[in-house]
Amino acid sequence: MFRRKLTALDYHNPNGFDCTDETQFRNCIVWLEDQKIRHYKIEDRGNLRNIPSSDWPQAYQKYLQDVSCPFGVQERQEAVDWLLGLAVRYEYGDNGNSPDFKAGVTALANILKIQRHDDYLVMLKAIRILIQERLSPEAITKANQNKEGIPVALDKHILGFDTGDASLNEAAQILRLLHIEELRELQTKINEAIVAVQAIIADPKTDHRLGKVGR
Secondary structure, eight states, X not given: OXXXXXXXXXXXXXXXXXXXXXXXXXXXXXXXXXXXXXXXXXXXXXXXXXTTOTTHHHHHHHHHHHTTOSSOTTOXXXXXXXXXXXXXXXXXXXXXXXXXXXXXXXXXXXXXXXOOOSSHHHHHHHHHHHHHHHHSHHHHHHHHHHSOOOOOXXXXXXXXXXXSOHHHHHHHHHHHHHHHHHHHHHHHHHHHHHHHHHHHHHOTTOBTTTTBOOO
C-alpha cells in the first residue's frame, strides 16, 4: 500500500516496509520528518527521535496534530499514508520550478497536444489525467479486446528531442505512438461517416425538395 510513495521518496526499503512493525513504523515517521516534511526545527525533534521511549506515542500524537493530519494514532495506516502524501507534495513541490522540470512538462505537453499554461503544475495535472485515461486498466482492457497488439521497436521511432531521462524518453515515445493511433482511428471513423452520407445522398428515395430521406 505504501510502496510507490516510499519509492518516490527514495526510502531505503520501500518493498520491505511493514507498518505493523513498531520499530519500522517509528523509524519511518522520524525519517519522514527529518528528511522530507521538516515541520519541526531540528532542536524540536528530540521527543519524536527518541524511538525507544515509552513516551513516543504521545510525541507522535502531538506531531500528527501539529502537521494537521486528519487521522489519529489509532488509524495507523491512514495516518502513515497521509504523511507519505504530504512528504511527496513537499518533495516534488520543491523541484517544481526547476528548469529541467519545466522543460520536461513542456515537452510532454507538446507531444500530447495539450495547450500550454503559465502554471506548469496545471499542465502536469492535464498530462496526468490524459495518461490515466489512455493507460487505465479499463482502457488497456478495451484495447486488448479490440485488436491484437503489434510489437513496436521504440528505438526505431525518433522522438525529436531529448528530455535527459531515458525512462521519460521512452514514455514520451509510447504516448506519441498512442496519439498517432488515435488519430488514425479518428480518420477511419470520419471516412466511414463520409461514406454513409454519400450513400444517403445517392439513395433514389431521397427527396431533397421536401427535405426528407426515404419514404
